[in-house]
Amino acid sequence: xxxxxxxxxxxxxxxxxxxxxxxxxxxxxxxVLEKSNTxxxxxxxxxxxxxxxxxWKLSNEDIINIIQKSEKIDEHILHYAYGNLPCEIIGKVxxxxxxxxxxxxxxxxxxLGSEIYGCNSxxxxxxxxxxxxxxxxxxxxxxxxxxxxxxxxxxxxxxDYSLTVDHGKLDEFSEMSIDYDISIKxxxxxxxxxxxxxxxxxxxxxxxxxxxxxxxxxxxxxxxxMSPHNNNDTLGVLFKKxxxxxxxxxxxxxxxxxxxxxxxxxxxx
Numbered sequence: 001x002x003x004x005x006x007x008x009x010x011x012x013x014x015x016x017x018x019x020x021x022x023x024x025x026x027x028x029x030x031x032v033l034e035k036s037n038t039x040x041x042x043x044x045x046x047x048x049x050x051x052x053x054x055x056w057k058l059s060n061e062d063i064i065n066i067i068q069k070s071e072k073i074d075e076h077i078l079h080y081a082y083g084n085l086p087c088e089i090i091g092k093v094x095x096x097x098x099x100x101x102x103x104x105x106x107x108x109x110x111x112l113g114s115e116i117y118g119c120n121s122x123x124x125x126x127x128x129x130x131x132x133x134x135x136x137x138x139x140x141x142x143x144x145x146x147x148x149x150x151x152x153x154x155x156x157x158x159x160d161y162s163l164t165v166d167h168g169k170l171d172e173f174s175e176m177s178i179d180y181d182i183s184i185k186x187x188x189x190x191x192x193x194x195x196x197x198x199x200x201x202x203x204x205x206x207x208x209x210x211x212x213x214x215x216x217x218x219x220x221x222x223x224x225x226m227s228p229h230n231n232n233d234t235l236g237v238l239f240k241k242x243x244x245x246x247x248x249x250x251x252x253x254x255x256x257x258x259x260x261x262x263x264x265x266x267x268x269x
Contacts, residue, residue: 030095031064032091033099034092035063038055038056038087038088038089040054040088056128058127066110066124070119070124072117075116078109083107084105086106088106090102108128120220153208154208155186156240158186163252164177168255178195200220204218211239213238216235229251236248241262248260
């Protein structure tokens with residue numbers, strides 16, 4: 001059993017993502033007007049067994065929380081990062097004074113009018129059922145999708161990067177040290193941190209901009225939930241200078257707690 005959201009994905013998230021959507025994040029601006037019971041099998045063309053998720057339900061408060069915590073996604077992210085489970089809840093909601101139809105799929109995404117949103121925060125997992133046992137065919141399909149993804153970046157940037165930032169001692173017994181790791185492959189990208197007040201692993205995607213690689217957030221796949229980066233569309237900018245690799249990031253601070261500074265990385269492979 002596993003969350004459907006953890007299917008690995010790739011595709012660009014626009015740099016302006018989240019700006020307009022943030023305007024509807026106030027719970028007081030969201031009101032559920034109509035809500036159906038759970039509908040299963042209506043749009044199911046694969047004879048999927050939905051017996052394990054047919055009891056999935058959402059209250060009005062759940063729906064409001066989902067809308068509050070989600071982010072807009074496109075068709076590519078929907079296809080590769082979310083499962084289309086055969087159970088839905090439909091209805092009408094008023095958001096910031098505008099009435100819209102919604103369709104919430106048990107796979108963790110929903111349509112609000114003509115726009116698609118994904119609930120990729122760890123806080124959202126409790127609102128959706130765990131995926132039923134996946135068949136070997138489904139696993140093969142996931143692997144195939146991943147193997148078909150190839151980043152359009154120079155191969156010299158492929159590899160594993162590591163960094164340890166020592167922020168000094170918290171007291172005589174404790175150190176404020178954080179280890180960061182970035183893995184960049186032709187069809188996979190992860191960004192992780194572990195240490196002082198830090199524990200996360202993010203799935204990421206990449207764009208090339210001139211001679212720099214823009215590392216972008218897709219979703220958190222592991223962590224304590226205390227280091228959410230869904231508001232940070234860009235996790236970091238990777239670049240090469242005099243045959244050495246550096247990162248500039250809103251996530252990584254130098255030893256003096258200054259962010260967005262050029263920090264040297266150790267590259268392996």
